[in-house]
Amino acid sequence: MTDTRTVLVAAGRLTGWIERFAARNGGYTFAAEPGAAVLTGANQCRAVITPPLPLALKEGPPVEAEVIDAIRTAAGSPRTAGVVLIRRGGYSVGVARSGMLIASKTGTRYVQSRTAAGGWSQQRFARRRANQASSLVLEAAERAAAIFGGHPVECIQRGGDRVLAAEVFEQPSLGKYRALPQLPFATVPDPRLVILQRVAMETTAVRITITDPPG
Numbered sequence: 001m002t003d004t005r006t007v008l009v010a011a012g013r014l015t016g017w018i019e020r021f022a023a024r025n026g027g028y029t030f031a032a033e034p035g036a037a038v039l040t041g042a043n044q045c046r047a048v049i050t051p052p053l054p055l056a057l058k059e060g061p062p063v064e065a066e067v068i069d070a071i072r073t074a075a076g077s078p079r080t081a082g083v084v085l086i087r088r089g090g091y092s093v094g095v096a097r098s099g100m101l102i103a104s105k106t107g108t109r110y111v112q113s114r115t116a117a118g119g120w121s122q123q124r125f126a127r128r129r130a131n132q133a134s135s136l137v138l139e140a141a142e143r144a145a146a147i148f149g150g151h152p153v154e155c156i157q158r159g160g161d162r163v164l165a166a167e168v169f170e171q172p173s174l175g176k177y178r179a180l181p182q183l184p185f186a187t188v189p190d191p192r193l194v195i196l197q198r199v200a201m202e203t204t205a206v207r208i209t210i211t212d213p214p215g
Helices: 011-024 064-076 119-148 162-168 172-177 193-202
Strands: 004-010 028-033 036-041 046-050 080-087 090-097 100-108 155-160 205-211
Touching (some): 011 036, 119 162
Antiparallel strands (some): 046 205
């Protein structure tokens, strides 16, 4: 069984990462997939390198230096991202420009944990929990809309709880942002300010999915 994981690498450090990949895996062969560079080590370790947003590569036979440079340039290009991180009990929303957080709001709202109780008690609990979650979603959406409205948001970064994050963007206040390009979903712990700042930096990072060699 092989393990697969994804690492985030700053655009300016991509060349060094590739050099270390070659040293660890006995060199590599290069190939290109739509919008991605693929490195396969002599030991069959595989790395798929992609920019934060989809990239259209030039037609014709892929040239390694050109593909890597295109990915690095796309990742490091200036962009303004609207960020929404939400989990049960809290949210952080903000705007990141070129990886720097330039506006933000963090808030908390209590949402009860699930219960194993049955009968009417369970039904009352479920209604109360749903109302608390709806209140959290609505507040996060309103805060995000207020912050996004003051900036030329070009793409969206969601993170935390996938269901709650999807519900945030179902709110009418964020309707005009639904069609914007989306960065890969961010898996984060409780969305505190320090987590929001980290995710803001990662909006310009290169994504590298590594599959370890068999055995």
